[in-house]
Amino acid sequence: MTESSRRPIGVAVLGxxxxxxxxxRILHENAEDLTARVGAAIELRGVAVRDITRWRGVDASLVTDDPASLVVRDDVDIVVxxxxxxDLPRSLIRTALEHGKSVVTANKALLADYTGELASAAADAKVDLYFEAAVAGAIPVIRPLMQSLAGDTVTRVAGIVNGTTNFILSAMDADGDDYDTVLAEAGRLGYAEADPTADVEGYDAAAKAAILASIAFHSRVTAADVHRQGISSITVDDLESAKKLDCTVKLLSICERFVDPDGRERISARVYPALVPLSHPLAGVGGAFNAVVVEAENAGRLMFYGQGAGGAPTASAVLGDLVMAARNKVHGGRGPLESTYASLPVAPIDDALTRYYVSMRVADRPGVLSAVAGEFSSRDVSISTVRQEGAGDDARLVVVTxxxxxxxxxxxxxALQDLDSVLSVSSVLRLEGTDE
Incomplete structure (x- = not known):
């Protein structure tokens, strides 16, 4: 059967x-190439929008404000x-899957909590659920974890997966401006939403961490399982201190597999701002770019880098999924199913192994260092470096564990905050990207 004689694949786009x-746009402009890649034409059957009176650049006959009717139409094979x-997309996706439609989505907030439910619905209906665009925009991360590394054991996935926070921290580091000033600039440039809470407080990165951990470790992890801390408390002083340690500060999403002291294998999933050595590949990721480093037992360290957000980059990932789903419709295949066989428990942040950078104002008198060191030692925390800055009322002690x-x-x-010799603990950051 020739491509021209095969039944076209009908697509509905919601939003x-x-x-x-x-x-x-890409569907229209690349129609001929997409047909060749899929083996059949991809035809847009409808577009669901909130307001049909606004010009959308598509044939008015395709536009509807009733997405529920669109996702069940017989001439629709794939819903994007x-x-x-x-709530609304969850209902629409479930309905589409139950009616035998494959689904492509970029909805990380939904997937972070309901991947299991939606994946089960897709499996029951024997259709595909693809979501490459839900994490890191144009950067291919999901498919390598699910397919390219399917024969390996992934031990760690860590990266910068939120462009807004990376832009803010990069600008603060480069220009010396404070957080509020750079946040306002990010809003003017379109990098930050009018309400930036999801980005700057780490909710967006935590949702993506949940998705990455679920796939990498074959276990269901939700956003609620991910320890989360945002960047709103980061100061210019923190970044200046980082430079003295040959580090920078990045908001990291970290997912790793580890064995606890009792021999149990568990998952750690966490998001927080951390010091990153300038020698580490993530330290050089600037602006609104994203990067993810994957470590596997046999493949070693792999890094994926590129534009993590934006209309065209994210659409590129969506189209990649759409082509895969369309090929499966034409040739009778199916994409990889959800894998949760390991069912590893997620450990609390208390059990994570990490390093701390601590800066504190101290009284400038004999015995201070001994008292501070004693608090670390009594809890079996070894000190890597210690440095005193200033003198008198401006004395500061910096400890890296x-x-x-x-x-x-x-x-x-x-305990340090209760010491008479410690006037205040001014900054506490974790240090990642080292082997110590």
Whole structure:
């Protein structure tokens, strides 16, 4: 059967924001190439929008404000969900899957909590659920984890997966401007939303960490399982201190497999701002770019880098999934199913192994260093470096630890604040990207 004689693959696009608009554009502009790659034509059957009176750049006959009717139409084979939010898209995707439609989505917030439910619905209906665009925009991360590394054991996935926070921290580091000034600039440039809470407080990165951990470790992890801390408390002084240690500060999403002291294998999933050595590949990721480093037992360290957001880059990932789903419709295949066979428990942040950078104002008198060191030692936390800056009322003590359980480190910070010789603990950051 020739490509021209095969039945076209009907596609419905839900949502015409920046990404949806780019998806429709690429479908039209690359129609001939996409047909050749799929083995059949991909035809746009409809576009669901909130307001049908607004010009959308598509044939008016294709536009509807009733997405529920669109996803069940007989001439629709694949539904592309780009609405955002949770309740409405969850309902629409479930309905589409139950009616035998494959689904492509970029909805990380939804997937972070409901991947299991949606994946089960897709498996029951024997259709595909693809979501490459849900993490890191144009950067291919999901498919390598699910397919390219399917024969390996992934031990760690860590990266910068939020462009807004990376832009802010990069600008603060380069220009010396404070957080509020750079956040305002990010808003003017379109990097930050009017309400930036999801980005700057780490919710967006935590949702993506949940997705990455679920796939990498064959276990269901939700956003609620991910320890989360944002960047709103980061100061210019923190970045200046980082430079003195040959480091910078990045908001990291870290997912790793580890064995606890009792011999149990568990998962750690966490998001927080951390010091990163300038020698580490993630330190050089600037602006609104994203990067993910994957470590596997046999493949070693792999790094994926590129544009993590934006209409066209994200649409590129959506189209990649759409082509895969369309090929499966034409040739009778199916994409990889959800894999949760390992069912590893997620450990609390207390059990994570990490390093701390601690800066504190101290009284400039004999015995201070001994008292501070004693608090670390009493909790089996080894000190890597210690440095005193200033004198008199401006005396500061900076301590960098070796790796230890997070609970021991956090307990030490609480104890330090109770010492008479410690006037205040001004900054506490974790240090990642080292082997110590």
């Amino acid at each position: 015409m924001g920046n990404v949806g608009t780019e998806v429709v 969900e780009l609405i955002g939010g949770i 070796h790796r230890a359980r997070d609970v021991a480190l956090s307990d030490t910070i609480e």
